[in-house]
Amino acid sequence: MSKLRVVELFAGVGGFRLGLDNTRQEMFDTVWGNQWEPSKKVQHAFDCYNERFKSGVKSNEDIAKVSDKELQDTQADVIVGGFPCQDYSVARSLNGELGIVGKKGVLFWEIVRVIQNTIPKFILLENVDRLLKSPSKQRGRDFAVMLSTINELGYEAEWRVINAADYGNAQRRRRVFIFAYRKNINYANSMSNNNAEDMLYNRGFFARAFPVESRPYKERVSSTELSGDIVQVSDKFTFKFFNSGIMRDGKITTIDTIPIFEKPTPLKDILESEIDEKYILDDQKFEKFKYLRGGKKIERVSKDGYKYTYSEGGMSDVDSLDLPGRTMLTSEGTVNRSTHIIEEKGFRRFITPVEAERLNGFPDNWTNTMPDRARYFCMGNALVVPLITRMGNEIENIEKVFPDNLSQIELF
Structure with missing residues (x-):
């Protein structure tokens, strides 16, 4: 089975790459990684990344200055990255193009640009868990803008807030992870037969990698649907996202799931x-x-x-x-x-x-x-590396059970 080509964004000292390198079937090949700290004269994180990893292109420049052609030439199957929680409000200019209100939020839109230029099968992102309820004056808007964008790009998505200690690790670190996959691959077609709650409790990406109880916490289950206009989402959307959820064609189901706890490391x-x-x-x-x-x-x-x-x-x-x-x-x-x-x-x-x-x-x-x-x-x-290894193992299982002939998949 051929390896999956990985692009790592906002790489830091390589937590995503290291986690994927440790998977059971060793199916991941990180071919391009970018790490650049704008406020640092000495690029400590990149220097560490460059020292520890010998293969692939290692980019130490502002991601906004990386050309579309360089990204297209990379031919990624998987995009991974952890990025800052910023301001994701958007607006439409007079010519109809989307823009960003204020100077923040640009890094997520660079991820979007990378996706548009590489069209990967899978996307795996990480952020602080407060993303689900930001900003304070319009709860859930930022995450909804992200999900709406992912939907427009032709992907379905799951998310889960994971406390690393709940699954055997030595740190009580809560982060939200987002796993997105193209709507026209075999995995998506197979999963379409399962209802949303079954995905979140049993059959979905995170449920298989990080098991949960088959009941919600305090009956917290909710659903909504995103507007087809991302600007309207930015202006008017408000919603309470729980720690687990799935988005298909703009339809959202979210559940406050309960981890099946594993003995933590003291x-x-x-x-x-x-x-x-x-x-x-x-x-x-x-x-x-x-x-x-x-x-x-x-x-x-x-x-x-x-x-x-x-x-x-x-x-x-x-x-x-x-x-x-x-x-x-x-x-x-x-x-x-x-x-x-x-x-x-x-x-x-x-x-x-x-x-x-x-x-x-x-x-x-x-x-x-x-x-x-x-x-x-x-x-x-940094990331808690063993969490990424578990997610990588699950992507490998998907590749094994639901292989695709990518040359026959229509790009969108």
């Missing part, structure tokens, strides 16, 4: 046996963290003179070693209340960069091409 299982003293906190530093992690009620004054009370809930002084790690942020390793602080062998300390890599399922020292602060930052941005 923090104590990923700790290094020996560490450098530079990660140990003295009493003065620990007291600072203790204050930051404590509960607070502070009176503040806004710019217009309005007085208000800023409240912040308390956290334990140190992280439990018997639980999976909390969600790692890009601020990990700094003086910040979200930074992991653990206590073992009579001292309190930061987690090490290697332990940060282990929280995300990366090999030890994957990011040792860069300084510690950059290593923490990259891991705060």
Whole structure:
């Protein structure tokens, strides 16, 4: 069976690629990857990606400057990528073309451009879970714009919010994953005979890779249909998306599913046996963290003179070693209340960069091409790699059970 050609966008240090490289049948060949950090003089993430992966084209330029021809020449079967949660509102110009309101949201539209130029069979995207309810003044609009666009491009889509710890991993990290597939491939034709709820509970992509109970949480099941006009979706759509869902021809079913939990990996299982003293906190530093992690009620004054009370809930002084790690942020390793602080062998300390890599399922020292602060930052941005491997295994199963003769598939 021929390999699937993969294009990786917003690649970071290669979490998608590494996860796909670890699949059972090794069917994935990442032929083109792009990583570019506009605000960084030194491209630490790309340098790591370039060092760890030897094959394929590795692009370190603004994705907006990559030509359509270069994308067309790539001939992708699969597009993967994690991208920032931004503003996805759209408008139509006087000549009828779609545009973006404001300066944000451009990265998703670059994904759209890549799809239009490569027409892959499969798309696998990742984002923060708040995407489902953004923006706050028009709940669900951003995600609906994405789904409407995916529909217009000729794809059906499933999504699932996955907490990595629910499926055996060492970090409580919730992210939404979107799997889209062309409407005219054999897999789509076969799945069309299954109703939406059966797909989300049993037969769909995420249900097979990450099993759930065959009942909704608190009876939360809902459906809606997208307007055929994406601008109308942007202007007027509001809807409560649950953690699982499917979109076919603009028709949406969404369910608050319950994971069939797997035993998580506790923090104590990923700790290094020996560490450098530079990660140990003295009493003065620990007291600072203790204050930051404590509960607070502070009176503040806004710019217009309005007085208000800023409240912040308390956290334990140190992280439990018997639980999976909390969600790692890009601020990990700094003086910040979200930074992991653990206590073992009579001292309190930061987690090490290697332990940060282990929280995300990366090999030890994957990011040792860069300084510690950059290593923490990259891991705060990274995927939990074993989740991608499970999804890759499921794509391989689809390819095995529902093979296509792509030369006979009409492109749209």
